[in-house]
Amino acid sequence: MSTKLYQEPDQYGYYGEFGGAFIPEMLFRNVEQLKSEYLKIMYDQDFQQEFQQLLKDYVGRPTPLYLAKRLSERYGFNVYLKREDLCHTGAHKINNTIGQILLARRLGKTKIIAETGAGQHGVATATVCALMGMECDVYMGEVDIARQAPNVARMNMLGAKVIPATSGSKTLKDATNEAIRAWINEPLETHYIIGSVVGPHPYPDMVARFQSIISEETRKQLFEQTGNSLPDLVMACVGGGSNAAGMFYHFLEEPTVKIVAVEAAGHGVNSGLSAATTQLGAPGILHGSKSLVMQTSDGQVIEPHSISAGLDYPGIGPLHAHLFQSKRGTFLAATDEEALKAAFELTKLEGIIPALESAHAIAALAQLDAKVKDLQKGATIVICLSGRGDKDLNTYMNALKSY
Template sequence: MNYQVDENGFYGNFGGAFVPEVLQKNIDELQEQYRLVLEEPEFQREMNQLLADYVGRPTPLYFARGLSKKYQTKVYLKREDLCHTGAHKINNTIGQVLLAQRLGKKKIVAETGAGQHGVATATVCALMGMECIVYMGALDMERQAPNVARMKMLGAEVRAAQSGAKTLKEAVDEALMHWIENPDDTFYIIGSVVGPHPYPDMVARFQSVISKEIKAQLQLAEGRSTPDYVIACVGGGSNATGAFYHFFDEENVRLIVAEGGGKGIDSGQTAATSFIGKTGVLHGSKTLFMQGDDGNPLEAYSISAGLDYPGFGPLYAHLKAVDRVDFLAIEDDSAMKAALELCKTEGIIPALESAHALAVLDKMVFKPEDVVVINLSGRGDKDLDNYAAYFNL
């Protein structure tokens, strides 16, 4: 199987670039330039130096003794929560801001759900002296108030998306409209492996540092570079793609996706795209997304602001079609239980998104000799109000 994008921007039958005419010039420029720029030695040098000295890479691969004992297997946590800004998102924003500068852009626009991509974008824009506008669903701004404050402190303008469900889809809609209205001086930084080609491939390449490190770290810890399982949560799919990237061709490595199950797949309050999604075009690419009879996106729901997106990136539509990954819908209560368990057993407070991946441990049976890697994509500071309300703290 081929898990890389083809020359037309497709993963199998999914992907492509379906954009308004006004953006075609920008997309064409990106498609022509991104691989050339990314492979420049000076670009690689600058990006790698920032990842090491500013982000704090490599992040640890931590052997979780408490979880390993409880589940009678070897559980490792890839600690992306220890990145500067508290999540994996900055791996991508550093790369895209450096690319934007080389393309002569002066302003940055971005969308954000849980706020981590917005914080990471605002952080790198502050570092690089670039103007930054971040669109965020009005509901997500309420749920993730600490991240809104962080973005503003970093100098970004945060604009509320007031339409629809007031969450991530609407933020993407608004950010795309802003880009349509300002195509000449503005670069749109997409935070996940979604959108028109080349964004899914570009974000995947920037996040692939995660699995590259996992391979090297496992070699030292276990004497082998491949685990038996890699588990990650998926909204759009950026952290999972980073964790899976160097294992796609390793057929002996089982890849597990944890989606936002919400109140249940059949409840009408879910973000479980792999179970109820249909093929269509969403935000510039052909993919799977939850849609009504009219083909319009349904409102997604998850207790996690980073998972309530009605679809996922075209790579995941392809991975489902060829049966390369296993999808599990994790309901809110299971994610909350898993988050508290990590706090009590390992002294780590996870992001609500990451808690969905942790909940997979309760859904499967592992062998004692299995090596299970869970991508801990973010830390839980931003979710403390949600945890406090849920657990009556």
């Protein structure tokens, strides 16, 4: 039994009451194999050496921790940006796909499948499959294929097969459904690289550990720059929540560090077009684990909405559900309009064009005074800038006249 309250799940994969593995019988062997092997493989010396070398020489880590001076002046805090947008492929997703493909290879798998919303995880998966010479199928909602065309083109160029999900809202939830069905059909030779801290145990823990490099580096870099490894507050956007899990990980057991997660409010939390799961959800099972899920009174999933494809998900990772329920984390929400405004603000103040997902976290700076207790002006805040905005340029150009 772990003595850590938040960082690690129990032996059954639960963070508090959330987590577990709710899977079809056909996947039992795969998931059990992963569960029994993942920690042993991940912390093997040869694995770690190869993983760390690739993070350094291929991904480009460590990513900078940048003091955004003009943004800081605007809000009265010392705002640092953890620049995951500068990773190879343009987002934090590559940290996890590098780790998982090395794991899959050691498990003897020959084919990779993945789901993607914004396309960043799909690109990162296609990238590592090209690097390792492995077959790759990426499931992506038809709506997301249309709004994230540059990333679809990148996946195709990398040799991946992009398979459209045409059911439901034709977004991330539906792509995940299709990927799980495909995994059921080819369970023995296939490894499913889940891109977020969702899915059956051990995926939420495994993905969080691979992404924890974000907060590991942040502690060292902050100490180098300020003489203190602990900020007053860390903040990240949350859909499923992988960049947030990575940003929070090495601060979760530090009670002096405030944790703030920012969900997508869409047209407004109560508009009927939202993805603010902690505000609208209830405990339920989605994609193999128990968490908070947007659902009707009889358990049918409610379609989410966000302008950002990566946050357009009706659930949240079990770690984040636990952070919300236990009140260890403060969960805020930013609307589509607020995210667009924040994206243009960051671009004009700092010369950094963020992904729409990351823009939700930037947008929440305006809410901190009112929503976070005991946060002083001049406090040190670290925001995970999870991805760059190239993929969202069409959306930004359509909105340009308004900002």
